[in-house]
Amino acid sequence: MKDEDIKRWQMTLEVGPNASVHDIKNSYLRLRKLYGGGSIVLEPLEDEFPEKRRMKILVDLEEAYTRLLELHRNRTSPGRPAGEAAEAMAVGEGPPGGPATEPGAPYAIEETVFSGPALRRVRERLGIDLIEISKQLKLRTELLKALEEERFEALPEEIYFKTHLKSIAACLDLKPGKVVEDYLGRFREWKRAR
Amino acid sequence: MANTSHIAKEGEIWAVGGGKGGTGKSFFTSSTGTQLAKKGRRVVLVDMDIGGANLHSFFGIGRPQKSLTSFFEAGSKLSDLTVGTELPNLSLITGDIHSIASDNIKFGQKLRLFRQIMKLNVQNVVIDLGAGSHANTLDTFLIADKMIVVIVPEVIAIENMYHFVKNTLFRKLKSTLKDYGFKEIVQHIWDRRQSYGIKNLKDLIEYLKASFSYIGTILDSELANFKIHIVVNMVRSNQDILLGASIKSVLNKFLGISILYSGYIEYNDVVWKAVRERKPFMLNYTATGCAKQVETIVDNIMHGREVSVPGG
Structure with a gap:
């Protein structure tokens, strides 16, 4: 993983370089809920913030979350194959924009x-x-x-x-x-x- | 737009705006000024809430003898118009101007006002801007070193705040490029935004940067310090607290500007009580959660820090 990619994922998830897994997860859930639609924060900008752009943000969030968790897992269990870690922690099986905190993830x-x-x-x-x-x-x-x-x-x-x-x-x-x-x-x- | 960038400032200017009325801007200005003074700084508060000036009431001051009216109508010096408070290092310039509406302030008067605000011999000037997004209000906001927006967790307040922030940024873009000799370019492109495929101000900035490399360099340097501090007032739940983080995210992605979530103040009837009793909140209710939150916000704004939010 390149440093610039890691930085980009951290920026996407709005977390710092020392964020714990818990911080990453919380930020991911909050942002997915926000950009999933229906938020009073986003509502007034609907005309200027087109659906396409919102969907792109959701896709970026999924990638950043999966990658950062994978990175964390690789750091804590270096022996485990990266692909397996990503698969185990993969999120966002439904279409982007689904309920953010759907229990039973x-x-x-x-x-x-x-x-x-x-x-x-x-x-x-x-x-x-x-x-x-x-x-x-x-x-x-x-x-x-x-x-x-x-x-x-x-x-x-x-x-x-x-x-x-x-x-x-x-x-x-x-x-x-x-x-x-x-x-x-x-x-x-x-x-x-x- | 008044260009004041060449004037050396005496103290640091904080301006408190946000678009909507009733979000607690005057409460926040009075509390912030008091807190800065309690920290030993020499502070002047300026009530620029033209048409709705009431900052003096937060200090238990009745009808003020001196006000900005004298500045605009009699040509008084701004530094001669200060009114004392309970704290020796905190004074106030009241905005009780009866005959002047915000849009009646002439360009020359505005420039004179800005020059004199910048020359006030204090360490901090805190300006209460009042509601609305009038050009004079935005220009006053733009002279500040710390631009602070106070909102409440309501959709109309959020909507007005976006309007206020967007207009501020647009005015900043126009004035910046005008200073570099590109007087009409921002308005010209914005008026034809549909044909350029521009949906919002972030698109406009990206278009300008991509089309004119010289402008790109100017904007990179001039917008680097364009930071807005957000304060969420009257929060009642964790969801309300998280609103500040969400607004930060959206404004950053939507406008591409730096936002600092400085903090939140919980809803508490004691604030209402203090206002009704005309007692300075930060001197009389120091043990409350609200007072502690104001202290945190002031420290965060001073040092460019942000509040940590639950699950944020």
């Missing part, structure tokens, strides 16, 4: 039940570190690990970690309701078996 497409390991896989495909989520949500990494490893005995009362699950789901761009339902289903099953 493509990096979760293989998951049918959101178990702890499934949440870990989605997180890893996004290239988000546990520490990053821990800082963002102000939750202990030990608790996050226990959730992902389904060490149910290490978890607090259901009512507490249910809220945590919702926050984690939002952080991973997943449907909170589905994540909570799946995860609690597994937790309750374990509880019954006990």
Whole structure:
């Protein structure tokens, strides 16, 4: 990857050179929502900002997002083939301009039940570190690990970690309701078996 | 357009505009001036909200004895028209001019006003421009070192702000190229924009740059310092806060100019209370979130920094 390309992608996504994966993702989602149409910020300029130009911005956003995540993944897991990383994190399966924060994004497409390991896989495909989520949500990494490893005995009362699950789901761009339902289903099953 | 680029300035000029009325420009001007003065700077505020001057009310000053009326009608010196406030290093030039409408100000008067604003013996001049996009308002905005736009999260305010910013940039283009001897070129091309395939000002700038390499060099250098600072007032949610980042993105992609999102001020009834009580907000409500946000914005504008936004 050339430096000038990286700079261009960072400019497209409006992030600095030291942006974390979390920053990149947030900026991408915000801009996709903005240029996806219907924003009060864009509405007054509709005549002067033609559809074609808006669509071009959306296409550029997709490329920049995929490439920057790929770059991040290659930096953190250098052994992994670049193509595979890009594929794993590819976004924007629908046409540009689709809903920006459509829960259940493509990096979760293989998951049918959101178990702890499934949440870990989605997180890893996004290239988000546990520490990053821990800082963002102000939750202990030990608790996050226990959730992902389904060490149910290490978890607090259901009512507490249910809220945590919702926050984690939002952080991973997943449907909170589905994540909570799946995860609690597994937790309750374990509880019954006990 | 008044060319003032050759006049050496005494202090740094900040101008607060934005197009729409009721977005809190006077509140922001008074609070910013107070905050700069609290930081030890010598500050003069100038109320250029012609027809709606009320900056003095934010300092609990009743009907002012001196105002810009004397400047325009009696030829008084601007520096003789300052009115004191509670802070010894903060004064105010009130804009209570009854008989002069903005469009009645003659070119010579405007130039004299700009010269004297630039020569005020202070470290900061903060100008409240009031609403609208009149040529005189835009010219005043353009003499500022820090051009600040205050908006609220409403579609009409955003629409008016775009109008204001576009007109400011257009006027800047015209005046810049006029100074270099290309008096009519900007208007000429803009009037025939359809035949040139020009949709907006960014297209116009790109067309000018591509067609005349000399003009390209001029615009690159003259527009490099054209930066607009955005303040979003009366925010009620994270979505409102993000609006500033979205406007920055759109203006950058749409006009190709640098935008700095300086910060936001939350909606709080205490502001309304302070205005009603005619108490300077930044002296009487220092512990509020709004006051802290104004402090952050002033620091950001001073140092060319931006606010960090949630999920931004």
